[in-house]
Amino acid sequence: MSALFRTASWLALAALLVASPALAASGPPPGFVLTDDADLAFTSPDGATRLEQYMKDSGDFDVKWQVWARRGDQMTELKPEQGYGAGFRFTGDSQWLVRMQKTGSGEQDLFLYHVENGAFVNATKTSLSDLAWDYFHSRPDTKRMKLDYHISANLMKGTEDAYRWLGVDWPNNRYLLISLSGEMDKHPKNVAVKGLADWKCRYDLKTGKFDVPAMFAKGNAKALNWEIRR
Structure with missing residues (x-):
């Protein structure tokens, strides 16, 4: 195999990983535990996507939450990482997802995601x-x-x-x-x-x-x- 062919193959693989976030993600890092709170579990209307919320408590009020979308055997993180669990709503076609994210006492942000290349990604900058x-x-x-x-x-x-x-x-x-x-x-x-x-x-x-x-x-x-x- 020529050096040129090997280089082209690696570039193609890198492009595939960038374009397909679900393929690049494998799940939450060590220390994050899946919550058993049923109110924090969500499934898309078509049943293809299940949202899983993981928490890491490092003590001294240092709590972090990650949300991962599971589609089959693939998992993609729904960024950003936050300090609280979140609520979610899908559109009827399961292509759009809104995260209702508590950020403090009486305060909340919204994040929008859209399905691209088979995985949910941030829809807005x-x-x-x-x-x-x-x-x-x-x-x-x-x-x-x-x-x-x-x-x-x-x-x-x-x-x-x-x-x-x-x-x-x-x-x-x-x-x-x-x-x-x-x-x-x-x-x-x-x-x-x-x-x-x-x-x-x-x-x-x-x-x-x-x-x-x-x-x-x-x-x-x-x-x-x-x-x-x-």
Whole structure:
């Protein structure tokens, strides 16, 4: 076998491993233990993918969680590694997956994954929640609102059946509904809590763009003025 042929073969193998993350991944590293919490186990609607969550407790509050997607005998890590277990929702065609990730007390991020080459991979360069907040702060009616804590992005239920429970007739596997919430440090003395409560927007999986359906306009106006008086 010529040196040129051997080099070409190695390059082809390297390209295959890069293009197929499921082939390159073998499972969680030593020290990570599969949780037996049934609430943290998820299976795709088509039954092909099972999500397994593994925890490593190194003591001194150093806890790490990894999520692995098992498809047959292949496993792929759903990054990033986090400090808490997570919830998940699939679209009805099992091609899209959203991770609802607790990041602290009353705070949550969202991460979006898509099936490519037979494995789930990150679908966006930054988190889905960051994209949603960027959209929120880009709008004339919301861009000046500053939130300080309990900042949370939530995925509304209904991804598997295109939110039929809302009475809409949207295409299947096309949209994600996200609600945003958070609280402010500064508010009047007669107000105990003030901030944003359940402001809704829609993410288009086909175009990668956000919008606010007219059906949410009234509720969003109230969400911007949410407060609890003393």
